[in-house]
Structure formats: C-alpha cells, structure tokens
Amino acid sequence: MQGRESKGSPSPTGTLVYTDSMSEPASKTFYLETFGCQMNAHDSEKVVGTLLQQGYRQVPTVEEAGLVLYNTCSIRDKAEQKVFNLLADYKKQFGVLGCVAQQEGEKIFERAPYVSLVCGSASYRKLPQMLVQLEAGGQRVTGLDDRLTDECFETEFTARTNPHRGYITIIEGCDKFCAYCVVPFTRGKERSRTSASVLEEARQLADLGYTEIQLLGQNVNSYRDPDGKKSFAELLAAIASVAGIRRVRFTTSHPRDFGRDIVDVIDAVPALCDHVHLPVQSGSTRVLDAMQRLYTRDQYLERVSWIQGARRDISLTSDLIVGFPGETEAEFEETLSLMDVVGYDSVFTFKYSPRPNTPALRLQDAIPDAEKARRLAVLNDRQKQIGARRNLRHVGQVLEVMIEGKNPARGQWIGRTSQIKVMNFTVPDGVELATGSYVAVRVTGSFPNSLVGEMADPRLGQSDRSGEHGGCGQKPEPQGAQRNTEEHRGRQASLAG
Ligand code: 5AD
Ligand code: SF4
Numbered sequence: 001m002q003g004r005e006s007k008g009s010p011s012p013t014g015t016l017v018y019t020d021s022m023s024e025p026a027s028k029t030f031y032l033e034t035f036g037c038q039m040n041a042h043d044s045e046k047v048v049g050t051l052l053q054q055g056y057r058q059v060p061t062v063e064e065a066g067l068v069l070y071n072t073c074s075i076r077d078k079a080e081q082k083v084f085n086l087l088a089d090y091k092k093q094f095g096v097l098g099c100v101a102q103q104e105g106e107k108i109f110e111r112a113p114y115v116s117l118v119c120g121s122a123s124y125r126k127l128p129q130m131l132v133q134l135e136a137g138g139q140r141v142t143g144l145d146d147r148l149t150d151e152c153f154e155t156e157f158t159a160r161t162n163p164h165r166g167y168i169t170i171i172e173g174c175d176k177f178c179a180y181c182v183v184p185f186t187r188g189k190e191r192s193r194t195s196a197s198v199l200e201e202a203r204q205l206a207d208l209g210y211t212e213i214q215l216l217g218q219n220v221n222s223y224r225d226p227d228g229k230k231s232f233a234e235l236l237a238a239i240a241s242v243a244g245i246r247r248v249r250f251t252t253s254h255p256r257d258f259g260r261d262i263v264d265v266i267d268a269v270p271a272l273c274d275h276v277h278l279p280v281q282s283g284s285t286r287v288l289d290a291m292q293r294l295y296t297r298d299q300y301l302e303r304v305s306w307i308q309g310a311r312r313d314i315s316l317t318s319d320l321i322v323g324f325p326g327e328t329e330a331e332f333e334e335t336l337s338l339m340d341v342v343g344y345d346s347v348f349t350f351k352y353s354p355r356p357n358t359p360a361l362r363l364q365d366a367i368p369d370a371e372k373a374r375r376l377a378v379l380n381d382r383q384k385q386i387g388a389r390r391n392l393r394h395v396g397q398v399l400e401v402m403i404e405g406k407n408p409a410r411g412q413w414i415g416r417t418s419q420i421k422v423m424n425f426t427v428p429d430g431v432e433l434a435t436g437s438y439v440a441v442r443v444t445g446s447f448p449n450s451l452v453g454e455m456a457d458p459r460l461g462q463s464d465r466s467g468e469h470g471g472c473g474q475k476p477e478p479q480g481a482q483r484n485t486e487e488h489r490g491r492q493a494s495l496a497g
Pocket of ligand 2 (some may be wrong): 174176177179183184254
C-alpha cells in the first residue's frame with residue numbers, strides 16, 4: 001500500500017449549465033439544486049434542458065435567481081428536512097420538484113409560503129405549461145396528479161452535466177412496494193421506454209462523443225419493452241454495440257427480477273462493465289419477508305453465485321438497512337454473515353427511517369436510534385475489512401481506467417475502473433492526460449474503498465489487458481487515447497439547446 005486513501009469526488013448532483021443570454025428579464029432566471037439519487041440528478045438535467053428551451057437562464061446562486069428550484073429526495077427523513085430548512089431561508093419564488101413535492105403535495109404551500117410551484121417527477125413533461133402559469137402570476141401551480149401515468153419524461157432537451165458519462169432513464173417508477181420505501185408513492189407506477197427510443201438516445205450520445213452510458217431505473221432489470229422487441233439483457237447488448245460506446249453500466253437491479261441472462265450478456269459483451277449493484281437490504285429471510293422484498297436469503301445468494309460464477313470478475317455492490325422494525329440481534333448478525341459470504345466490493349448502508357404512507361409504519365418494535373447507530377457502525381467496520389480484502393486482489397493487475405480528473409496537490413490522476421472502483425494514479429513526468437480518455441494503470445496498492453497505481457507503459461496497454469480479467473475497453477478507441485476535451489465540450493454545449 002502507498003499514500004493515504006482518497007475516494008475521488010462523488011458524481012455531481014448539482015446541475016451547472018449557465019447560458020449567456022443577457023437580454024432575458026431577471027424573472028426568467030433560475031437556480032436549481034438537486035438532492036438524492038442519480039435518477040434525481042438525471043431528471044434535473046432534463047428539467048434544466050426544458051427550462052433553457054423555455055427561454056430561462058440558469059444562474060449559479062440563489063441570490064441571482066428569479067425562480068429557485070429544489071429537486072428533492074424523501075427516501076429518508078433527513079433528506080426531506082433539509083429542503084424545508086432551505087425553503088425557510090430566503091424570500092424568493094420557490095419551486096419544489098421531485099419526491100418531497102409528490103409526497104407532501106399542496107401541504108407544502110402552507111408550510112413554506114414562498115413556494116409557488118410543486119411538481120412531482122411523473123408530471124415533468126407538463127413543466128412548460130406550468131412555467132407559463134407561473135409567468136402569468138400563478139401562486140400555487142401544481143403537477144401532482146400523474147401517479148398513474150403511463151408516460152415517461154422523455155425530452156430532446158437534456159442539459160448534461162457529466163461530459164463523459166451519459167445517463168439514460170429506461171424505466172421509471174416502481175411497483176414493488178417494499179415495506180420501508182416511499183418511492184412507489186413518489187415516483188408512480190413502473191413504466192418502461194421503448195427500446196427504439198432508448199437506442200436512439202444512446203446513438204445521439206455516441207454522436208456527441210460520449211463513450212460511457214449508464215442506464216437508470218429504480219429497478220432497471222424489471223425493464224419491459226412496450227414494443228416487446230427486447231429483453232433487458234438484449235437491450236444491454238444493443239446499447240453496447242452502438243459505435244463509439246465503450247462502457248455500459250446500469251443501476252439499480254432488483255434481486256427478484258435478476259435473471260441469469262444478465263450475467264450471460266456481461267460475459268459475452270466486453271463493453272458491458274464488470275459491475276452489478278444488487279441491493280439485498282438484509283441477510284435475514286424473516287426480515288426480508290417483513291420488508292416485502294420478494295426473495296429469501298437463499299434466493300439472493302443463488303443470484304450471487306451466478307454473478308460470481310461468471311467468466312469475468314464482476315464486482316458486486318449492495319444497499320443494506322439496519323434497524324428495520326423488529327430486527328433482532330441474531331437477524332442483524334445474519335446480515336453480517338451474508339456480507340462475509342458474498343464479499344461485497346462496497347456497500348451503501350442506512351439506518352431504517354420511517355417514511356409516510358409506507359406499510360412498515362404499522363409495524364411494532366421500533367429499534368432505538370442509538371442501537372441503529374451501533375449496528376450501522378458494526379456493519380461499516382465489517383465492510384471496511386471486506387473491501388480491503390477484495391481490493392487487495394487487484395494489486396499487480398493492469399486495469400483500464402476512464403480518467404475523471406486530476407488532483408494536483410497529490411500529483412495524482414483520478415479515474416474509474418470497469419468495476420467502478422476509484423483509482424488514484426501517477427503518470428510519468430511530462431505526460432498530460434485528458435479527462436474522459438482511457439488509460440491502462442498498473443495497480444500498486446489498495447485501500448478499502450480505492451486503488452492506487454501508476455500508468456502502465458501506454459505501448460503495453462493493449463497487450464497487458466489481454467492477460468487480465470475481461471474488463472471493458474476491448475473495442476478500439478474511437479478518437480485516440482488522449483482526446484481533445486475542448487472539442488468534446490463544445491459539442492456537449494449544443495446538447496443543452
Ligand atoms: N430507511 C432507510 N433506508 C432506506 N432506503 C430506502 N428507503 C429507506 C428507508 N425508509 C435505502 C434502501 C435503498 C436505498 C436507495 O435507500 O437501501 O436501496
Ligand atoms: Fe423502493 Fe423497493 Fe421499489 Fe427499490 S424496489 S424503489 S426499495 S419499493
């Protein structure tokens with residue numbers, strides 16, 4: 001091991017596309033801040049694109065904005081509280097979008113008097129009309145009545161913030177109704193986009209210079225093509241075959257709908273990344289049943305055995321909840337033992353948080369917060385050990401890394417492997433790299449949450465890779481290893497409309 005660990009920066013959730021139209025009146029300026037998951041971040045990219053299309057200008061601070069928008073998250077209580085604190089802070093025209101909007105509805109107008117727009121994610125396609133109502137002096141404009149919609153929010157105006165990884169929503173909503181989860185109430189019922197429209201968006205991204213695509217959905221593998229043309233696994237293969245696309249990721253997968261065909265397609269198609277995020281939530285079948293997760297511990301482990309039996313070295317990550325009502329110490333220990341058996345590469349861990357409308361609210365035996373905190377700490381400590389062990393196996397390998405940035409203070413570049421691991425690495429003196437390009441990196445050390453390495457001799461990159469596990473990047477580099485970032489950014493800007 002060498003140096004201190006640094007995990008790289010989290011993927012951006014703020015949307016930062018500022019246009020330059022000085023002729024617009026101040027009232028047509030907006031500030032948007034995003035909370036929560038990658039779905040929300042990508043929704044915000046589409047919302048920003050829609051507003052720009054309607055003649056609005058995005059500004060970087062609340063103070064400069066005529067309209068302040070918060071795209072909110074209500075998955076846990078803390079995230080929701082944060083938004084209400086913000087709404088109390090400024091005397092501005094506010095719009096509340098996303099999950100808190102859908103969950104709280106018109107009650108928000110009473111609680112936060114400066115709010116004039118409340119819009120859930122299932123109503124975003126009506127945003128242009130809602131903006132017109134706002135401009136006409138509307139005080140309580142709502143988009144809340146679309147929980148049962150069959151439509152997805154598809155727009156050609158997407159102001160993408162990550163210049164290298166393009167996000168595509170393939171399925172919205174959720175029909176699973178896990179006992180703890182607010183999402184089915186805030187994002188509406190499950191609905192998939194046609195494979196033709198998803199593929200068209202993938203081709204557009206490739207034309208714009210994107211080489212990595214991440215498919216998004218609450219349950220991405222519950223995807224059902226409305227035209228009946230492609231299964232989820234077939235859609236993955238089709239996207240991976242789009243010229244110029246070098247890496248394809250997808251998140252989140254639900255264990256119940258996780259078929260062997262997904263592992264087979266990862267094995268067969270090099271551009272599909274070696275990573276599956278498969279949230280388990282608990283290692284106890286009794287708790288899983290109470291959570292209404294629709295699978296047992298053994299059924300989950302069967303899926304894990306498919307993934308671990310693949311020819312490729314597929315990294316496995318998960319979400320875990322501690323302190324679900326009635327979770328005994330022995331049941332909590334079953335989660336710890338499941339972590340040991342699976343050997344996750346990394347996990348996201350949460351204390352159970354009671355949410356409005358959810359079935360779990362009716363369950364007895366709440367776990368005290370201090371006990372939840374203790375279990376969380378034990379879990380995180382266990383994962384630290386497991387992650388350290390998992391990462392150690394990479395030392396000595398040469399892995400392909402997509403460059404995300406540079407840390408000049410450390411003299412290191414930062415990127416991600418196909419397995420989505422953070423790699424901090426050095427390059428020979430005088431070598432300048434471009435973000436978004438791919439390099440071969442020899443791993444020289446490991447930490448629980450990241451790897452460190454040094455750029456392998458670029459001339460050795462290809463042949464070195466053939467000796468390791470079948471990572472991404474076996475397609476020829478479309479634009480040369482050190483791509484012209486300025487050119488890429490220029491084309492990117494035109495996407496913002
Ligand atoms: N309390 C705690 N964690 C939750 N999650 C979802 N709802 C709750 C809740 N009420 C976690 C789950 C899910 C992740 C996105 O958030 O682990 O997979
Ligand atoms: Fe929530 Fe469960 Fe649906 Fe995931 S599958 S979004 S945890 S209800």
